Amino acid sequence: MDLQIALLLGQDGITNGAIYALLSLALVLVFAVTRVIFIPQGEFVAFGALTLASFQAGKTPGTLWLLIGAGVVVALIDLTLAVRAGTARKIPRIVGWNLLYPAAAAAAVFLLKPSEFPLLLQIVLALALVVPLGPMIYRLAFQPVAEASVLVLLIVSVAVHLALVGLGLLFFGAEGSRTPAFSEASFDLGQVRVTGQTLWVMGASLLLIVVLALFFERTIYGKALRATAMNRTGARLMGISTVMAGKLSFLLAALIGAFSGILIAPITTVYYDTGFLIGLKGFVGAIVGGLASYPIAAAGAVLVGLLEAFSSFWASAFKEVIVFTLIIPVLVWRSLTTRHVEEDE
Amino acid sequence: MAARLLFGGFLCLVLLAPQVASEFHVTLLNYIGLYAIVALGLVLLTGVGGLTSFGQAAFVGLGAYTTAYLSTAENLPPWLAAFGGSPWMGLLAGLLLTAAVAFVLGLLTLRLSGHYLPLGTIAWGISLYFLFGNLEFLGGHTGMSGIPALSVFGVELRDGRIYYYAIWAVLLVAVWLTRNLLDSREGRAIRALKGGVVMAEAMGVDTARSKVVIFLVAALFASISGWLYAHLQRFVNPTPFGLAIGIEYLFMAVVGGAAHVWGALIGAGLITILKQWLQDWLPKLLGASGNFEVIFFGVMMIFVLQRARDGLWPILTRLMPLRQVQRAVPQGAALPKKSIPAAGLVLLEAKNVVKRFGGLVANNNMNLTVKAGEVMALIGPNGAGKSTMFNCISGVDSATEGEVLFCGQAVTGLNSRQIARLGMSRTFQHVRLLPTMTVLENVAIGGHLRGSKGVLPAMLHLERAEEARLLAEAARQVERVGLKDSMFELAGSLALGQQRTLEIARALCADPCLLLLDEPAAGLRYMEKQALADLLRKLRGEGMGILLVEHDMDFVMGLADRVVVMEFGEKIAEGLPDQVQRDPAVLEAYLGGVD
Numbered sequence: 001m002d003l004q005i006a007l008l009l010g011q012d013g014i015t016n017g018a019i020y021a022l023l024s025l026a027l028v029l030v031f032a033v034t035r036v037i038f039i040p041q042g043e044f045v046a047f048g049a050l051t052l053a054s055f056q057a058g059k060t061p062g063t064l065w066l067l068i069g070a071g072v073v074v075a076l077i078d079l080t081l082a083v084r085a086g087t088a089r090k091i092p093r094i095v096g097w098n099l100l101y102p103a104a105a106a107a108a109v110f111l112l113k114p115s116e117f118p119l120l121l122q123i124v125l126a127l128a129l130v131v132p133l134g135p136m137i138y139r140l141a142f143q144p145v146a147e148a149s150v151l152v153l154l155i156v157s158v159a160v161h162l163a164l165v166g167l168g169l170l171f172f173g174a175e176g177s178r179t180p181a182f183s184e185a186s187f188d189l190g191q192v193r194v195t196g197q198t199l200w201v202m203g204a205s206l207l208l209i210v211v212l213a214l215f216f217e218r219t220i221y222g223k224a225l226r227a228t229a230m231n232r233t234g235a236r237l238m239g240i241s242t243v244m245a246g247k248l249s250f251l252l253a254a255l256i257g258a259f260s261g262i263l264i265a266p267i268t269t270v271y272y273d274t275g276f277l278i279g280l281k282g283f284v285g286a287i288v289g290g291l292a293s294y295p296i297a298a299a300g301a302v303l304v305g306l307l308e309a310f311s312s313f314w315a316s317a318f319k320e321v322i323v324f325t326l327i328i329p330v331l332v333w334r335s336l337t338t339r340h341v342e343e344d345e
Numbered sequence: 346m347a348a349r350l351l352f353g354g355f356l357c358l359v360l361l362a363p364q365v366a367s368e369f370h371v372t373l374l375n376y377i378g379l380y381a382i383v384a385l386g387l388v389l390l391t392g393v394g395g396l397t398s399f400g401q402a403a404f405v406g407l408g409a410y411t412t413a414y415l416s417t418a419e420n421l422p423p424w425l426a427a428f429g430g431s432p433w434m435g436l437l438a439g440l441l442l443t444a445a446v447a448f449v450l451g452l453l454t455l456r457l458s459g460h461y462l463p464l465g466t467i468a469w470g471i472s473l474y475f476l477f478g479n480l481e482f483l484g485g486h487t488g489m490s491g492i493p494a495l496s497v498f499g500v501e502l503r504d505g506r507i508y509y510y511a512i513w514a515v516l517l518v519a520v521w522l523t524r525n526l527l528d529s530r531e532g533r534a535i536r537a538l539k540g541g542v543v544m545a546e547a548m549g550v551d552t553a554r555s556k557v558v559i560f561l562v563a564a565l566f567a568s569i570s571g572w573l574y575a576h577l578q579r580f581v582n583p584t585p586f587g588l589a590i591g592i593e594y595l596f597m598a599v600v601g602g603a604a605h606v607w608g609a610l611i612g613a614g615l616i617t618i619l620k621q622w623l624q625d626w627l628p629k630l631l632g633a634s635g636n637f638e639v640i641f642f643g644v645m646m647i648f649v650l651q652r653a654r655d656g657l658w659p660i661l662t663r664l665m666p667l668r669q670v671q672r673a674v675p676q677g678a679a680l681p682k683k684s685i686p687a688a689g690l691v692l693l694e695a696k697n698v699v700k701r702f703g704g705l706v707a708n709n710n711m712n713l714t715v716k717a718g719e720v721m722a723l724i725g726p727n728g729a730g731k732s733t734m735f736n737c738i739s740g741v742d743s744a745t746e747g748e749v750l751f752c753g754q755a756v757t758g759l760n761s762r763q764i765a766r767l768g769m770s771r772t773f774q775h776v777r778l779l780p781t782m783t784v785l786e787n788v789a790i791g792g793h794l795r796g797s798k799g800v801l802p803a804m805l806h807l808e809r810a811e812e813a814r815l816l817a818e819a820a821r822q823v824e825r826v827g828l829k830d831s832m833f834e835l836a837g838s839l840a841l842g843q844q845r846t847l848e849i850a851r852a853l854c855a856d857p858c859l860l861l862l863d864e865p866a867a868g869l870r871y872m873e874k875q876a877l878a879d880l881l882r883k884l885r886g887e888g889m890g891i892l893l894v895e896h897d898m899d900f901v902m903g904l905a906d907r908v909v910v911m912e913f914g915e916k917i918a919e920g921l922p923d924q925v926q927r928d929p930a931v932l933e934a935y936l937g938g939v940d
Contacts, residue, residue: 163643
């Protein structure tokens with residue numbers, strides 16, 4: 001290996017690492033707020049990328065049907081509950097978000113021609129289809145068991161992952177897709193050619209991280225999420241709804257996931273089940289951060305990206321083995337640093 | 346009786362099934378049996394022990410690949426040659442390899458609390474899967490074929506109808522072993538893992554060991570299933586050992602009823618049949634090919650966890666007349682007892698104990714002694730640091746500074762298990778019981794250190810003599826504290842006062858020379874308090890030392906020989922009950938100062 005290859009691999013590793021970092025942030029966020037280990041994160045990556053690819057291919061993305069279906073189910077459940085509890089004032093909100101919004105999205109997809117949109121608008125529309133699935137999934141799968149143990153939530157999480165992977169296959173088929181790069185530009189930096197897409201990924205990741213940091217530091221909703229993460233009961237006593245916090249954290253996770261998918265779709269071919277492994281690598285990063293620290297999680301994720309890039313050079317067949325075995329020493333280190341015998345929930 | 350009939354009927358069905366069922370259904374039953382063996386391990390690991398694993402499929406793969414490699418490889422390296430050529434040697438090698446891998450993974454990951462373990466299992470589940478697919482000598486992603494058929498006494502088991510009996514015999518033996526294990530001293534320790542770790546450690550149970558035990562048993566069951574699979578299919582490739590199947594195994598256990606051995610069979614049956622059926626119909630229905638059954642399974646799991654978290658088996662047993670309530674009080678010879686220290690001998694001596702939590706000093710320079718044959722009461726207002734002192738003495742927590750001597754031996758820094766072994770036993774202020782176990786079983790956990798038979802004798806039920814003596818001892822302690830009428834009820838159904846009394850019986854079952862009671866009279870009625878005081882007087886008469894934390898002053902002053910009063914983590918008075926009651930510092934602590 002010479003310097004040039006090392007730099008090339010480093011560039012690859014950091015690009016992928018930036019994506020893993022975004023995902024690991026979302027995982028830490030969801031876990032801290034809801035105690036859900038968000039295995040389906042990867043499906044949002046795939047859905048984001050494939051929805052965008054569908055627009056570009058002039059097809060109707062299957063995620064539209066999922067949005068409409070999930071919206072109808074949520075609306076049915078919530079309307080029944082609202083009628084039983086006699087809280088009619090909630091009805092417009094329920095109908096608006098779960099029935100009218102998907103209908104508007106369908107109208108946009110069918111009446112306008114997304115395949116002729118500029119890229120930016122296509123991206124916005126793809127996000128508009130995929131992101132609302134986050135809170136809907138929280139409502140359907142997690143809200144009824146929100147007080148269960150972490151382990152029950154984890155099994156629910158795995159079940160949601162399976163269902164979404166199956167739906168992904170149904171909607172997008174087994175073939176993979178790749179979208180055109182955001183920018184064809186490239187620069188020569190010394191010996192290395194840096195592509196525009198790489199810069200886009202890094203820039204967008206950094207921007208998103210900064211926006212998230214501002215959101216958590218400066219906005220009332222961000223503070224509400226932080227309060228819930230620190231102490232659920234305490235936050236509830238202060239009037240912060242845990243349901244709202246759960247839905248909001250899932251909304252953010254879905255946004256980060258789908259956006260990550262859109263960022264990597266020009267770099268790698270995305271299949272309906274690609275997201276899972278990408279999400280798990282974000283996980284390895286998140287676990288390095290102990291599912292608690294955002295900066296350490298992000299640093300861990302970049303490390304995972306680099307490890308992956310270099311191991312694909314030396315032992316490409318064993319790339320996944322190496323990346324996922326990394327988690328074991330990390331877990332051991334964590335187990336040595338957390339000492340006391342704790343009572344499991 | 347009804348249960349026996351039902352089980353007999355089930356056995357007849359199992360025996361007759363391959364004679365009447367079609368080829369297709371026999372194959373289906375074979376797979377149900379194979380999957381149920383793995384799910385059974387998960388029942389023990391996840392349902393009973395509370396340790397979730399998504400990685401069992403990898404252990405199935407270890408068993409399958411080991412025998413596949415050893416029974417087909419042409420030129421084995423010399424050190425492996427002895428294991429080559431025979432499926433039976435393949436089984437042995439597979440079990441050894443699985444045990445070794447599981448032991449290492451267990452040591453690495455089982456110390457982790459809660460959610461790290463399942464995440465770890467996902468990680469090594471994926472790692473091993475990719476390893477199977479990328480190792481040249483294991484055939485890569487295409488797999489290995491030409492695995493010989495299994496032969497028993499010279500008869501080759503090539504026919505699925507005959508192989509069926511091998512699979513189901515293994516399954517039934519595994520069920521028998523698991524049930525035996527759960528119904529034993531080791532089994533009670535395992536059942537305490539879910540929600541009773543602190544209590545079990547205080548009773549002398551090595552919970553880390555119990556975790557490794559169930560992890561190994563579950564891995565070995567999976568490995569045997571893999572071995573049977575390899576010789577049934579006579580071909581292996583990585584697909585059936587991936588994470589997706591590992592998740593499916595866990596779903597089987599959860600859907601069937603993760604805390605019940607028969608739940609594994611129900612779950613494996615249900616999921617296997619549903620999968621078969623959905624794989625036939627869904628692609629036709631949806632007009633595309635693919636594993637769409639996962640959508641259904643995912644939604645079904647979410648529904649099960651929301652609506653029936655304990656799975657199907659408890660629902661089924663409610664419909665069947667299976668409730669067997671044991672009524673016979675266990676009989677058995679008395680267990681050996683420790684020699685009783687002479688009255689007046691100093692049992693416990695705490696010297697200058699300091700305990701800090703961050704900046705908070707919960708105990709400051711605490712000194713106290715307890716002698717054999719006396720009741721020492723530790724009193725003080727709420728938050729004075731009494732329970733913290735208890736935890737420092739019994740090793741549930743460790744003192745920041747100072748020294749604790751028990752029977753002349755320094756126990757500072759020892760854990761609660763080691764201290765329990767020396768003859769100290771305790772109750773907890775907030776009762777720590779296993780609500781789904783009977784009163785008798787809860788008390789028997791206290792006697793854990795008085796038995797010695799390990800996991801293997803328990804699985805084979807070779808420890809029945811010792812078990813009878815343990816249960817008889819537990820029954821005697823239950824009677825002694827006056828809970829005889831509730832002996833076979835679930836501990837969770839008792840009133841709070843009775844649960845406290847149950848904790849005392851459990852502590853007594855350990856045959857201690859020093860008893861630590863944390864607010865034993867709270868929640869008791871007047872008559873019950875009288876009975877408790879009588880019991881404690883009797884124990885004192887037998888030479889036991891008793892350290893008591895209590896708020897009921899009538900109870901304390903009528904019983905204690907000496908009293909230590911704490912406030913804000915420090916000792917403010919010590920002496921005879923009468924002296925302490927007149928002590929101005931004590932009066933001020935309890936009643937406020939007089940201006």
